[in-house]
Amino acid sequence: DTVLTQSPALAVSPGERVTISCRASESVSTGMHWYQQKPGQQPKLLIYGASNLESGVPARFSGSGSGTDFTLTIDPVEADDTATYFCQQSWNDPFTFGSGTKLEIK
Amino acid sequence: EIQLQESGPGLVKPSQSLSLTCSVTGYTITSGYDWSWIRKFPGNKMEWMGYISYSGSTNYNPSLKSRISITRDTSKNQFFLQLNSVTTEDTATYYCARLDGYYHAFYVMDAWGQGASVTVSS
Numbered sequence: 001d002t003v004l005t006q007s008p009a010l011a012v013s014p015g016e017r018v019t020i021s022c023r024a025s026e027s028v029s030t031g032m033h034w035y036q037q038k039p040g041q042q043p044k045l046l047i048y049g050a051s052n053l054e055s056g057v058p059a060r061f062s063g064s065g066s067g068t069d070f071t072l073t074i075d076p077v078e079a080d081d082t083a084t085y086f087c088q089q090s091w092n093d094p095f096t097f098g099s100g101t102k103l104e105i106k
Numbered sequence: 107e108i109q110l111q112e113s114g115p116g117l118v119k120p121s122q123s124l125s126l127t128c129s130v131t132g133y134t135i136t137s138g139y140d141w142s143w144i145r146k147f148p149g150n151k152m153e154w155m156g157y158i159s160y161s162g163s164t165n166y167n168p169s170l171k172s173r174i175s176i177t178r179d180t181s182k183n184q185f186f187l188q189l190n191s192v193t194t195e196d197t198a199t200y201y202c203a204r205l206d207g208y209y210h211a212f213y214v215m216d217a218w219g220q221g222a223s224v225t226v227s228s
Contacts, residue, residue: 001169033214042201042218048210086152090213094167097152 002026004087004098011104017075020101022087024068031091034063034072037100038083046085047072079105108132110202112222118196119228124189126222128202129182136160136180140205142215143176143187145198153198157205158185192226199223 003025012018030050035043045054047063087098114126142157156166158176178185203215
């Protein structure tokens, strides 16, 4: 299975720019997607196909990357962005998820 | 607006079967898309379990293939998860989700239920 590795946690101040990384153990082309999960809520799709913004998601969120290295950027960060962010690949079978990066807003 | 809602027992004994229902409103599950189950373990690890397509075909994660079954009741617009021979390692929050492989050009989960917490314990 394709293993997706994320850093466990980040802490930033409101107004700053934050990048969250996801590295795949093998190429997933651009079949990488990002989800936001706030405490007590279900995951929400933010970015699909590495760089495409899901409808209704603020333009502060953006994604980049291809192959094995991907980045989710939030610029500027707001207090409401406190959440865990997961990457997920659907290029290789079975679909797999990263372990999540917990973002704390100071 | 589509909504998905999981339901089922919150406690299951080891070696028994786990059964969950996902009730869908706002979209007819035979009209399109695939309908998926995902689980999140304590500690945040997430696992895609499988899906049933709008036509009724299924696709399962090979790690679960011998234990999992996803079925549906089209008259009630529901789909179901059955996981057999559970152990404490199956303790998790179980989510149902709509899986889109067409409009997004990639397979993504673009609508999720709130999740159902299931504990496996004697």
